[in-house]
Amino acid sequence: MxxxxxxxxxxxxxxxxxxxxxxxxxxxxxxxxxxxxxxxxxxxxxxxxxxxxxxxxxxxxxxxxxxxxxxxxxxxxxxxxxxxxxxxxxxxxxxxxxxxxxxxxxxxxxxxxxxxxxxxxxxxxxxxxxxxxxxxxxxxxxxxxxxxxxxxxxxxxxxxxxxxxxxxxxxxxxxxxxxxxxxxxxxxxxxxxxxxxxxxxxxxxxxxxxxxxxxxxxxxxxxxxxxxxxxxxxxxxxxxxxxxxxxxxxxxxxxxxxxxxxxxSTESAALRHIFFAERSAGKPPELKAVEPRRLETIGIAGTGLMGCGIAVATLAAGYRVIALDQTAEAAEKGAVRIRETIAKSVASGRLSQESADTQLSRLTVTADANLLSAADLVIEAVFDDLQVKTDLFQRLDGIVPETTILATNTSYLDPDEIAAATAHPSRVVGLHFFSPAHIMKLVEVVRCASTAPEVLATALAFARTCRKIPVVTGVCEGFIGNRIFSAYRDEAERLIEEGALPQDVDRAMEAYGFPMGLFAVYDMAGLEIAWARRKRQAATRDPNLAYFEIPDRLCEAGRFGRKAGRGFYLYEDGRKKVDPEIDRLIADYRAEKGFIARAIGDDEIIARLLARMAREGQALLDETIAARAEDIDVVLVHGYGFPAHKGGPMFAAPQQLKTTT
Incomplete structure (x- = not known):
């Protein structure tokens, strides 16, 4: 040679x-x-x-x-x-x-x-x-x-x-x-x-x-x-x-x-924008010299659908997992749920039986919280209630070492309040997974007011090891994704009041590239979940703010969505159909509230919804909740179905404005 x-x-x-x-x-x-x-x-x-x-x-x-x-x-x-x-x-x-x-x-x-x-x-x-x-x-x-x-x-x-x-x-x-x-x-x-x-x-x-x-x-x-x-x-x-x-x-x-x-083309520019944004997401420059901690054992509190998904993703990443539930019976149900989810991957050919067995050999499911003392990181996936989560973290204060990181998976609660209730707020961070957690790529990593840099760096490294795309967000209601989604929903509701129908909004956004329109998403998720949250918030809601009552009226009529066979749409033999009753209900609502309906075309629907998302995104940047516009686009693409070939709302809104002016 x-x-x-x-x-x-x-x-x-x-x-x-x-x-x-x-x-x-x-x-x-x-x-x-x-x-x-x-x-x-x-x-x-x-x-x-x-x-x-x-x-x-x-x-x-x-x-x-x-x-x-x-x-x-x-x-x-x-x-x-x-x-x-x-x-x-x-x-x-x-x-x-x-x-x-x-x-x-x-x-x-x-x-x-x-x-x-x-x-x-x-x-x-x-x-x-x-x-x-x-x-x-x-x-x-x-x-x-x-x-x-x-x-x-x-x-x-x-x-x-x-x-x-x-x-x-x-x-x-x-x-x-x-x-x-x-x-x-x-x-x-x-x-x-x-x-x-x-x-x-x-x-x-x-x-x-x-x-x-x-x-x-x-x-x-x-x-x-x-x-x-x-x-x-x-x-x-x-x-x-x-x-x-x-x-x-x-x-x-x-x-x-x-x-x-x-x-x-703009399409390729949008996809390249997302490509680079994904690779730079979760890499705050101030953490460049911060070494993440070594993690071997992950505790997961809660073995419902979210906890199960997090457990499956964590096992696939090679960690040992200790999953906790309140009772032995609940823990056993959680273990079955985790095993069945992994078995589906084997049946589909995505995972070998040998790999599945290896993953399950690293799993412990228990009702004994003391076993979490071995965890380097504990992620809570319990009911999204402030008292429930703070009680859990206060209990963990007496069980896990001071070096153990505590992560909350809350979607809307204030993680700073949860952290403040603990003995060591600096070790608390948010890890907001999206459901199903073993499939969805996005994780919002929430930087709380007291989160130590090493803790944040470790949370980001953990998410990447789980083959997720982590995006750092500050603390606000809904963080990046749900806050923008709320603005999207609010603008869609304004369109309904002004003259559009749910099927008009959904048709326009699906033609734009969303896999499913907003109101079809509501039906799939179940309208009663958001209804329950709205009822809990009713006492503190600002009476001067506009409030769209149609979803509440649907729930009061038992129209909870796809699983009930009725929601914003009718469902017969699993197929979605436009329901004339909804058109009448909306017409009556407009008359009652004094709205005068007008024809609203698809171009206006798309432009207004994109503009509203982009405005909310800019507000997040102004408030330093989000560090970069690209981070916002990554969240919407990977968490909310925003079409990647449109680049996300911050990329797309200016492009849409050019085509409509």
Whole structure:
């Protein structure tokens, strides 16, 4: 083996018995930035002119092959060589080029691998084209080469869903030629040597294999239905179909034109905005030098639906869990609920039985609060009542060590009041999970007035370990998400008073991209829950503030939502229907209150609701409850169904204003 040679900083080469091993070393994910592209071209030049080199192997340093393009280059002047040119050079190279896929080969990384004449995957390899999540299609040949290699149906799913496949599935579909059991580079260099003096298999020259047209169209219909206004999945369908109808050059030209058009669209800008916002969320600059504490055992007080979800997420993250409930009977029911939730993941194939057994071996469910003395962090998930929560924390003061962090999962209560009732307020923090907690990605991490920096840093690290997206919020009623959602609801109610109907509001917002309209969400959640809270607050409500009485009247009539078969809508055989009775009830309410109805179009509904959310978001920034507008967008996207391809209310409201003025 020869010594490594630096061509450019992120690309290194070394000789291995006639094979030039090219290693991309561009942390953190070996992205194909300008220096990497130049380095790959230089490596090809070296291999071309070196008579001792008979073949080339391309691999990545660390745990990643190539994690994709450097999206920080988007919007900047292009720097040669462009990735399509690099890929064309690899595919046309007259010596064998083999990809040794040592980890993630995503986006441009997979496109590089597709251009190679052979592919060998390591056991941890992951291959995918996730561009759709950024509002894009692959732009360096992915939509044209992938169908030629694996067929149109597999290609369509990978391109439009954006989900990576593992090494075994890649081998099964023909995406890779071999899997390496142990030494990946040895397997790849051996494979490369076997291709010397053989006709090279150039992916772009392959003929797309015949496909089941019916299956393809059914999948295309599924993708189109799921797109909900996003352009990239539909363009992916068109381009994969083009691979079956056009020559490679025509397909590549159409792909590149589509990529550039989508890259410059508001939709892609919104998705990139969310992409970067997710990665910077939960990283307050003032905590940069603060080391989080090591956590091993997590206590969870309450094993209802929320407590169960938190327990499942925490077990999946590798922690030991001690779950507490009030009685032995309640604890046993909680244990059953946790086991059944994990069993569903096994049944769906998301979790192996071995992993499930390992997780459950770390679970203790008990009615003995003293067992929580072993916990490094205790999260309460009990009834959302101030007295109940403060009583619990005061009890824990006498059980757990002073170093144990106490976290409240309250949605609306003031965590500062809860903290003030404890012996050590500095160890109290908010961890507001969203239900179902084992599925929803968002966690609002509430910085209380006395929360110690180390405690906040630990709470953030814990959330990230649980594969959540943590967003720091200050203390106010509803924190970031529920406060903005309350403003959204309030504006929707004003629209109803002025002339819109629930189905009008829901239709407009679903057309905008929300998975479900506001009033349909009410019905699904159950109207009686919010009704009970409103009744508790009635004595302290400001009589001068506007109050929308329709939900109360629905509850008084037994219309509690979907589970009652009646709410804002009628439900027959599980299907939602507009109910003329609601239209009459609203008309009578307007007449009683003196409102004069007018026609309100979808554009006005959307504009007003977005503007109201953005105004409330700005108020949160002004009050320093939220640190950044991007944090607000992340909360609304991941906690409340705001369409990611619209970027969140703070990103979207100015865009909507431009289109309506």
């Amino acid at each position: 020869g010594a490594a040679t630096d061509l450019t900083d992120p690309v290194k080469t070394r000789h291995d018995d006639g094979v030039l091993v090219v290693t991309i070393d561009n942390p953190p994910v070996n992205a194909t930035g300008a220096a990497v592209r130049a380095g790959l071209m230089a490596a090809l030049d070296q291999a071309r002119t070196d008579a001792l080199v008979a073949a080339v192997v391309i691999t990545g340093a660390g745990k990643t092959f190539i994690g994709g393009a450097d999206i920080r280059e988007f919007g900047k002047p292009p720097v040669d060589p462009a990735l399509p040119a690099v890929i064309a050079a690899i595919e046309a190279f007259d010596k064998p080029v083999v990809a040794a896929i040592n980890g993630a080969a995503l986006g441009g990384g997979l496109e590089v691998a597709l251009a190679c004449h052979g592919r060998v995957a390591g056991q941890t390899a992951s291959l995918g084209l996730p561009e759709v999540h950024l509002g894009l299609v692959p732009g360096a040949g992915g939509t044209q080469r992938l169908p030629r290699l694996v067929g149109t149906l597999v290609a369509l799913k990978m391109i439009t869903d954006g989900k990576p496949v593992g090494a075994s599935q890649a081998l099964e579909t023909g995406l890779v030629d071999r899997m390496a059991d142990a030494d990946l580079l040895a397997a790849a260099t051996g494979f490369a040597r076997s291709l010397v003096a053989q006709p090279l298999r150039r992916t772009g020259q392959l003929t797309v294999r015949p496909h089941d047209a019916g299956a393809f169209e059914a999948e295309a219909e599924r993708v189109a239905k799921k797109a909900r206004g996003r352009s990239a999945p539909l363009e992916g369908i068109r381009l994969v179909r083009m691979a079956t109808e056009s020559d490679l050059d025509t397909g590549l030209k159409a792909e590149r034109e589509t990529f550039v058009r989508l890259r410059d």
